[in-house]
Amino acid sequence: MRTKKVLLNLLSNVLLQIVSAAINFILPRLFMTTYGSASNGLISSIKQFLSYLKIVEAGVGSASIAALYKPLSLGDKDQINGILSATNHFYRRSGIIFTVLVAILAIFYPFVVGDEVNPRTAFYMVLILGISGMWEYFFIGKYLVLLTADQKNYVIFRIQTILLIASTLLSLMLIMLGFSIIVVIASSSVLLLLDILFLRRYVKKKYSYFNIKVEPNTRATKAKWDALIHQIASLVVFNTPFILITLFLGLAEVSVFTVYSLVFNAVTLFVSAFSGAMLAAFGDILVKEDRDGLQKYFQHFEYVFFAVVAFCYTCTAILFLPFITIYTMGVEDVDYIRPWLATLFVMVGVANTIRIPSNTLVNAAGHFRETKNRAIIEAVINLVTSIIFVQFFGIEGVLIGALCSYAYRTWDLILYTSKEILKQSALVTVKKITRNTILAFSAATPFIFFMELPITGVGSWLVAAICVSLWTIAIVLLGNFIFEPKMMRDILVHVKRAISND
Structure with missing residues (x-):
């Protein structure tokens, strides 16, 4: 049953990420060609500022999900409702604060961007994009927490996929009819x-007993303050680039960073789909104190995950710049073709994604307090180095700062989860990373050093993408099978069993 839920979550999330990636490539291109790079940069910049305001969530979501694993496993309905009641209470309080902060941001943000866009456009755009955050706090947060903790993310993903497609079709229609960017968004x-x-x-x-009007169980979510520290640290690490580029380099450079980020966010989200599918499953194993089962499932997870990372980033490294060349064709208000920037994005992407399995396990175990100081150190490293390097190297400097912080935190997470949660040597993980790194370089070498892909347009790029993908997946799969054939067979048996029990 656990494996079946993981597969449902995984497939639904992968579909959502594919749809999101396709849409995220289509709409920004239209925004750039219709409204200009500054308008495209405006949307991305505002979203990052709004992300900072979400610290008012105070870690309630993560703490509530971790607190729900045990009562859901035991079927304790009173405890479940008590936790959800507390979650709803905290979310509503956070929503009020968030609404006030959005209003303040709307007033002052036009002064941040200066004359690059119309101040009224900037004002209304902040309010419009802030609505989704308010909506989550006041209305849907409690539902998202319950379904995530109960390994039913696939319900959320399917709803989001349908609405995302409908929303995009509406946007395309409004753009073709000549409406302003404010009306479209x-x-x-x-x-x-x-x-x-x-x-x-x-x-x-599905949850006939669901009742948030009971007495809130605030003690069960006491870990929210430690989770908040992690949330703030994550905001600094992952949202600092957009803020610094907005402040120091302007909206046109934000647009460049956004276009590059589209590709790597799509890859990261696709890869993260595997960790999201496993989060609640790990939580269920941990509350049942199944140590052997935890080690087994985590090793299977890492085996698949690192192979997927090797495949995705090898293909990305080879096909990325040709894609950007085609994607930005006709957009001449800023230079988008920057090989050194592309190289740094690949390095940052890999450094970020290889820590996802360990980070997933920390969240599933609810080890927020134990690891909060480490998260703070990463945030400080990222912020200080990014501010320094952006002065000398521009956008590239921000990525160098990210690499500095990832070098520390990724290794730290691997060591922590190996020692404190899995009770095994970190070499188990390091060997998988090393093996897949070697396989990735082996697959990429012919295209980088000996062969130039004949890409001249969308059609030739798609043909090249298919060829590169088939070559890379063959090398990665064969290499992993040669080194650990038993584990691959075990994973295939689990998948086949889950499908046959449908």
Whole structure:
């Protein structure tokens, strides 16, 4: 049953990421060609500022999900409702604070961007993009927490996929009809708010005991303050680039960073789909204190995960710049073709994703307090080095700062989870990373050093992408099978068993 839920979550999340990636490539291109690079940069910049305001969530979501694993496993309905009642209480309080902060940001943000865009456009855009955050705090947060903890993320993913497609079709229609960017973003954002109808109906049908009017169990979510530290640190690490580029380099450079980020965010989200599918499963194993089962599942998870990382980033390294060349064709208000920037993005992407398995396990175990100081150190390293290097190297300097912090935190997470949670040597993980790194270089070498792909347009790029993908997946799969054939067979048996029990 656990494996079946993991597969459902994984497949639904992968579909969502594929749809999101396709949409994230289509809309920014249209924004750049229709409204200009500054407008595209404006949207990305505002989203990052709003992400900082979400610290008012105070770690409630992560703490509540971790607290729900045990009562869901035991079927303790009173405890479940008590935790969800507390979650709803904290979310509503956070929502009020978030709304006030969005209003303040809307007033002052136009002064940050100066004359690059119309101040009124900047003002309204902050309010429009802030609606989704308010919506989550006031209406849907409790449902997302419950379904995530109960390994039913696939319900959330399916709803988001349908609404995302509908929202994008509406945006395309409005752009073709010549509406302003404010009308386009506002209309599509409102359509996405329909998720409340589907989530509420599903929860009421599947969880007949659901009741958030009971006495809140605030003690169960006491870890929220430690989770908040992690949340703040993550915001600094992952959102600092956009903020610094906005402040020091301007919205046109934000647009460059956004276009590059589109590709790597798509890759990261695709890879992260595997960790999201496993989060609640690990939580279920941990509350049952199944140490052998935990080690076994985690080793299987790492085996698949690092192979996927090797495949994705090898293909990305080879195909990335040709894609950017085609994608930005006709956009001449800023230079988008920057090989050194592309190289740094690949390095940062790999450094970030290889720590995802360990980070997933820390979250599943609820080890927020134990690791908060380490998260703070990473945030400080990232912020200080990024501020220094952006002065000398521009966008590239921000990525160098990210590499400095990832070099510390990725290794730290691997050591911590190996010693404190898995009770095994970190070499088990290091060997998998090393093996897949060698396989990735082996697959990339012919294309980087000996062969130039004949890419001249979309068609030739797609043909090249298929060829590179088939070559890379063959090398990665064969290499992993040669070194650990038994583990691959075990994974295939688990998958086959889960499908046959459908």
